[in-house]
Amino acid sequence: MMQIKPILAAMRHHRAGTVLIALQIALTLAIVCNALFIIQQRLAHLSEPTGIDEASLFVIHNQWAGQSSTPQIDAQIQTDLATMRQLPAVRDASPSNSYPLRGGGWDNFITLTPEQVQPTTDGSVYLGDEQTIDTLGVKLLAGRNFRADEVGRIGLREDVFPPVVIVTRALADRLYPDGSALGKPLYAMSPTPSTIIGIVDLLQRQGVSTWDTTYAYQSLLWPMRVAEPQGLYYIVRAKPGQLAAAMREVPKALNAQNRMRIIDPKDGELSFAQVRERAYDSDRGMAILMGIISAVLLAITAAGIVGLTSFWVGQRRKQIGIRRALGATRHDILSYFLTENLLIGGIGVVLGTLLAIGINLWMVTQFEMARLSLGYVVIGVIALLLLGQASVLTPALRASRVSPVEATRSV
Amino acid sequence: MFAYYLELALRSLKRSPGLTALMVLTIAFGVAASMTTYSVFRAVSGDPIPWKSAKLFVPQIDNWGPNGRGSDGEPPNAMDYNDAITLMRDHRAKLQSAMYQISPSIVPADASKHPINVSGHAVYSEFFPMLDVPFLYGSGWSADDDTQRAAVVVISSKLNQKLFGGSNSVGKTVNVEGKDYRVVGVLNDWNPQPRFFDVVNSGGFSTGVEDVFLPFQRAITVGIPNDGNTNCNAVPTESGFVGLQHSACVWIAYMAELDDAAAATAYKQYLDGYAHDLQQSGHFGWAPNNRLRDLPAWLDNQHVVPSDTKVSLLVALGLLLACLVNTAGLLLAKFLRRSSEIGVRRALGAPRMAIYAQFLTEAGIIGLAGGVLGLLLTGVGVVSVGWVLPKDIAALARVDFSLLTLTLLVAVIATTLAGLYPTFRASRVQPAWQLKSN
Numbered sequence: 001m002m003q004i005k006p007i008l009a010a011m012r013h014h015r016a017g018t019v020l021i022a023l024q025i026a027l028t029l030a031i032v033c034n035a036l037f038i039i040q041q042r043l044a045h046l047s048e049p050t051g052i053d054e055a056s057l058f059v060i061h062n063q064w065a066g067q068s069s070t071p072q073i074d075a076q077i078q079t080d081l082a083t084m085r086q087l088p089a090v091r092d093a094s095p096s097n098s099y100p101l102r103g104g105g106w107d108n109f110i111t112l113t114p115e116q117v118q119p120t121t122d123g124s125v126y127l128g129d130e131q132t133i134d135t136l137g138v139k140l141l142a143g144r145n146f147r148a149d150e151v152g153r154i155g156l157r158e159d160v161f162p163p164v165v166i167v168t169r170a171l172a173d174r175l176y177p178d179g180s181a182l183g184k185p186l187y188a189m190s191p192t193p194s195t196i197i198g199i200v201d202l203l204q205r206q207g208v209s210t211w212d213t214t215y216a217y218q219s220l221l222w223p224m225r226v227a228e229p230q231g232l233y234y235i236v237r238a239k240p241g242q243l244a245a246a247m248r249e250v251p252k253a254l255n256a257q258n259r260m261r262i263i264d265p266k267d268g269e270l271s272f273a274q275v276r277e278r279a280y281d282s283d284r285g286m287a288i289l290m291g292i293i294s295a296v297l298l299a300i301t302a303a304g305i306v307g308l309t310s311f312w313v314g315q316r317r318k319q320i321g322i323r324r325a326l327g328a329t330r331h332d333i334l335s336y337f338l339t340e341n342l343l344i345g346g347i348g349v350v351l352g353t354l355l356a357i358g359i360n361l362w363m364v365t366q367f368e369m370a371r372l373s374l375g376y377v378v379i380g381v382i383a384l385l386l387l388g389q390a391s392v393l394t395p396a397l398r399a400s401r402v403s404p405v406e407a408t409r410s411v
Numbered sequence: 412m413f414a415y416y417l418e419l420a421l422r423s424l425k426r427s428p429g430l431t432a433l434m435v436l437t438i439a440f441g442v443a444a445s446m447t448t449y450s451v452f453r454a455v456s457g458d459p460i461p462w463k464s465a466k467l468f469v470p471q472i473d474n475w476g477p478n479g480r481g482s483d484g485e486p487p488n489a490m491d492y493n494d495a496i497t498l499m500r501d502h503r504a505k506l507q508s509a510m511y512q513i514s515p516s517i518v519p520a521d522a523s524k525h526p527i528n529v530s531g532h533a534v535y536s537e538f539f540p541m542l543d544v545p546f547l548y549g550s551g552w553s554a555d556d557d558t559q560r561a562a563v564v565v566i567s568s569k570l571n572q573k574l575f576g577g578s579n580s581v582g583k584t585v586n587v588e589g590k591d592y593r594v595v596g597v598l599n600d601w602n603p604q605p606r607f608f609d610v611v612n613s614g615g616f617s618t619g620v621e622d623v624f625l626p627f628q629r630a631i632t633v634g635i636p637n638d639g640n641t642n643c644n645a646v647p648t649e650s651g652f653v654g655l656q657h658s659a660c661v662w663i664a665y666m667a668e669l670d671d672a673a674a675a676t677a678y679k680q681y682l683d684g685y686a687h688d689l690q691q692s693g694h695f696g697w698a699p700n701n702r703l704r705d706l707p708a709w710l711d712n713q714h715v716v717p718s719d720t721k722v723s724l725l726v727a728l729g730l731l732l733a734c735l736v737n738t739a740g741l742l743l744a745k746f747l748r749r750s751s752e753i754g755v756r757r758a759l760g761a762p763r764m765a766i767y768a769q770f771l772t773e774a775g776i777i778g779l780a781g782g783v784l785g786l787l788l789t790g791v792g793v794v795s796v797g798w799v800l801p802k803d804i805a806a807l808a809r810v811d812f813s814l815l816t817l818t819l820l821v822a823v824i825a826t827t828l829a830g831l832y833p834t835f836r837a838s839r840v841q842p843a844w845q846l847k848s849n
Contacts (some may be wrong), residue, residue: 016836020740027733035726065516065526066589117478156636158650189646230514230636262516262528285799286719292799293730296440303433304737311744367718 007340017308018344025348025384028301030355033380034363035290037372042287046280050100051168051202051217053137056091056238057272058247059099062254063231063262070155074227076258081129083257084236089246093236094135097127097226100204100219101279107206107215108188112175116187121174123167123188124205124212124219127154127226128235133166133200135237141169143182143198146223153227161190162222166198170217188220208279210368231262243271298387305391309337313399320399321406330400337396338389345388349381356380412768420773427745431777434741438781439788441734442822446785447792448720448727450814451800454807455616456716459603463543464706467607468667468675470498470682473700474659479644486700487642488611488713489661499535499627503681504667505674506541509627510534511663512612512639517623518586519574529570530638531623532609533630539565539596541668542608547571549581549596552626556595560632564592565624571597587623588635604807605715607706609664612639615715618803637662679703720804731821735829738777743833746770750840757842766838774830775823782822789818 011018062080064073077095084093098105109119126132129151133140146164154160165186172181185193203219205212226232234254238246251263263269270278313320320333360372424431458464472494473479473486480486490498495509510532518526538544539551548571552563564585571580584591602620606613625635636652639662647658655662669675679701686699704712746753753766790810797805 016743016832017740020736020743024733024736024740027729027736031726031729031733038722063514063516063528065518065528156651157647157655159646159648159654189643191646230638260526262526264528282717282719282801285801286723289723289799290726293444293726296444297730297733300437300440300734300737303437304740307430307433307741308744311748314748363722367722369722 004339004343007336007343011340011343014312017312018347021305021308021344022348022351024301024304025345025388026351026355028297029349029352029377029380029384030359031297032294032384033352033356033372033376034359035294036380037360037376038369039287039290039294040376041370042283045208046283046287048204048208048216049202050204050276051136051138051200052100052204052272053237054272054276056137056240056243057135058236058238058243058250059270059272059275060234060236060250060254060263061231061268061270062234063264064229065260065262067229070153070158070227073155073229074153074225077225077227077232079257080234080254081131083253084234084250085131087246087249087253089238089242089249091237091239092131092135093234093250094128094132095225096132096233096235097125098206099126099233099235099275100206101208101275102206103279104209105206110171110175110189110220111187112185114187114191114193121171121218122215123171124207124215125188125222126203126206126219127222127224129223129225132221132235133198135235136203137237138203139201140166141199141201143196145198146221151223151225154224156228156230160224161188161192162194162224163192164197164223165194166200166221167196168200168203168217168219170202171220172196172199174218186220194222247271298383301384302387302391305341305388306395309341309392309395310398313337313395316399317402317406320402321404321408324402325404325407333400333402334396337392337399341388341392341396342385345385348388349384352384353377353381412765413772416769416772417776419769420776423745423749423773424776430741430745434738434777435780435784437734437737437741438778438822438826439784441731442782442785442818442825443788443792444727445724445731445821446789446814446818447796447808448724449817450789450793450808450810451796451804452716452720452724453814454809455605455720455804458707459605459607460542460706463668464607466668466670467541467706468504468669468678468703469706469709470665470667470678471702471704472682472686473697474661474695475644476695476697480700484700485712486702487661489640489642490663490665491659491661492656492663493659495663495665497685498665501681501685503678504669506537507665507667508535508538508541509663509665510538510609511627511630511637512609513623513625513630513635514638515588515623515625515635517570517574518589520584520586527573529622530619531621531625533625533627533635535627538608538624538666541666542603545599545601547597547599548579549594551624552595557626557628560629561626562590562592562629563595563626565596565598566594567598567620567622568600569620570622585623587625588633590633592625605710607710608666609639610710610713610715611664615710615713615717616803616807618806631656675703675705717801717804719800723800731825735825738826739829739832742774742777742830743836746833746837747840749837753837753840754842754844757840763838766840767834770834770837771827771830774827774834777830778823778826779819781826782819785822786815786818789814 081093084090106125107122108125110121110123111119130146130148133145150164175181176184181196184196202217205219236250251269356377363369471486474491474494475487499509513533514530516526516528536552536554536557547568556563580594583594605615606617634652641660641662643660647654649657669678682701683699686701689695793808793810796808
């Protein structure tokens with residue numbers, strides 16, 4: 001610590017280099033902190049569970065060709081379901097308007113009374129039948145499943161509202177925070193009440209956008225088959241380990257049963273792994289991109305520190321020789337350069353911390369982004385100081401090996 | 412003199428290959444990261460119809476009132492059926508079209524082929540001239556076809572390829588949703604990005620192709636339902652697609668061509684007058700709160716450029732800045748190490764300007780080398796950007812002549828700028844002091 005004064009004097013002499021290194025450390029810290037924060041947010045987002053048996057599930061987007069009446073379509077759906085449920089590799093199948101992570105779809109505002117103007121919250125609407133809970137593999141926490149006789153049908157834009165509804169725990173708790181949701185009514189933009197007859201555990205919404213995060217996991221199940229002319233989704237659960245076989249059998253069986261349907265050869269059938277990959281495509285991409293940029297930045301900063309310190313060591317060989325001749329040990333020289341780097345790094349990280357927080361606050365106002373948690377700044381500061389020390393080590397060791405004889409040389 | 416400085420610079424760079432390589436790499440990475448993200452940003456923020464975008468306007472009518480507005484007081488971003496039809500009937504713009512997204516099935520004449528599902532829009536006849544839609548064969552339909560709800564269709568060249576093997580199919584028949592339609596036009600390749608005529612439903616960018624266009628009123632009459640977003644502030648009182656048409660739910664996009672500012676002002680007055688009349692008649696319980704934005708303002712308002720694209724570009728520019736600071740530091744070290752050489756040159760009569768020329772040439776060469784390497788890396792980056800950014804957007808990024816030029820320019824100019832301060836310091840070297848100390 002006795003060395004700080006001469007170091008400061010030397011730094012005044014190399015003001016420009018000092019400022020440049022400090023500036024670079026500051027910029028690196030600011031960018032890396034924010035990038036790490038983005039990475040963490042995206043990774044946390046894309047590892048959120050859906051609550052369904054993803055490993056065995058796949059989805060068929062079944063569109064109808066030609067125009068048929070609602071009862072005709074409903075009859076065809078029931079035939080299709082029976083066909084699929086008979087297949088050896090299939091455990092269960094159910095009809096729906098959508099599935100978790102589809103990227104958006106039907107959602108309704110929910111109120112506790114029909115007169116209420118401001119909605120209590122929002123729920124993602126899934127249509128299904130008495131097999132939907134088993135098909136999805138969600139856990140029924142309380143109450144009961146739909147009975148087959150409760151399952152109705154809904155045609156194109158028909159105002160049908162079910163008297164019974166199953167909700168997720170998240171939605172039940174939001175509507176009735178005292179835990180008394182079972183048996184209570186809710187109004188999902190409906191004039192008549194729907195009684196909550198069952199509560200299931202996790203069931204993710206159709207969308208996972210920023211808007212949806214406010215209402216995460218708030219979903220409700222309506223006992224209805226979607227008999228719309230555009231078509232519907234069949235959610236199919238394969239028997240354990242038989243996903244591939246089921247994915248081969250089901251489209252074949254459906255087309256054999258009735259060919260006036262369209263299952264897009266490219267996107268018509270998706271395993272849930274594919275659904276998940278698509279849903280979080282951009283999140284994964286951003287995390288990778290931020291990771292690459294951070295790695296390049298850290299490498300460049302380290303290389304820059306090595307380069308500039310090497311120059312300083314070269315420039316000061318004579319002074320180092322004199323110090324050595326006057327009795328300074330190798331360790332003294334080594335610690336001189338390490339301390340110098342620590343001081344410059346210190347200035348850099350102070351600046352960088354301010355810059356990191358400033359950039360984050362600005363991004364919060366410009367983009368839908370959360371506040372940077374200070375943990376990232378602390379990690380970033382420690383990482384950059386260590387990086388600085390590691391980079392300076394090689395040139396500093398070379399400096400410490402300068403022989404005292406150098407003092408006597410003229411150049 | 413330049414040739415001499417070039418030689419000096421090359422000699423100096425060869426003397427310390429490690430340092431030179433480090434600087435070139437630094438510049439190359441910084442430039443490549445910025446240019447790759449910029450190529451994506453440029454692709455998504457570009458004007459899809461630059462020759463006309465200032466004349467295309469999107470009207471918004473506040474048919475929901477204060478309770479249905481966003482926190483920013485904005486009216487809905489689409490129209491209900493009643494407003495759209497009234498605006499079409501009043502026909503106050505030079506050209507205009509209401510439109511809604513459809514997804515009908517097409518049954519091929521050949522019974523052995525599977526039916527296919529296509530996407531498209533139900534539009535008015537003025538849609539085609541208004542948006543300068545290019546035709547390969549035939550043309551759009553007439554205003555008479557609009558009013559007579561004629562069974563006519565305009566198809567994409569891709570669908571024409573699939574159904575008719577690419578031949579001129581004008582006059583032939585296509586079966587849409589179980590009914591026969593006469594082909595009046597086949598589009599040339601037309602895939603504007605973003606899908607500016609209906610960004611609400613396309614989300615801006617789309618990997619799909621618009622395969623069919625049907626007359627709006629025809630599609631309504633035969634009940635081809637809308638396939639896009641439907642937003643309701645209340646549940647429609649009637650069921651079905653007809654119920655939707657009678658409701659205040661918004662699901663229709665609208666675009667109008669207005670030639671100048673006066674026409675735009677007049678149209679806005681017309682919209683406000685329309686809303687005012689509805690207020691007077693008691694349909695609206697609130698004062699007019701309409702919007703009329705030209706296309707660029709509308710795309711901005713709808714946040715068509717994804718924020719991820721902007722964040723990536725900003726972070727990459729930050730990386731470039733850090734790379735430049737790094738290069739400045741390294742150049743400073745490199746230049747000042749040659750203080751004695753500078754001293755000798757100065758003592759022999761070289762003016763400061765000569766020192767500037769010499770060292771900026773050296774910085775420029777590093778920039779050029781960094782730029783050339785950066786070009787290669789940018790090429791790799793643009794090709795593989797689909798790996799990290801959404802496919803529909805990444806697919807739009809292109810390497811073209813202007814991007815190549817820009818990459819080189821950015822590299823050379825940025826590196827020269829980074830070399831300015833080190834050069835300034837080099838030019839300040841005192842010849843006497845240098846000569847004495849040696």
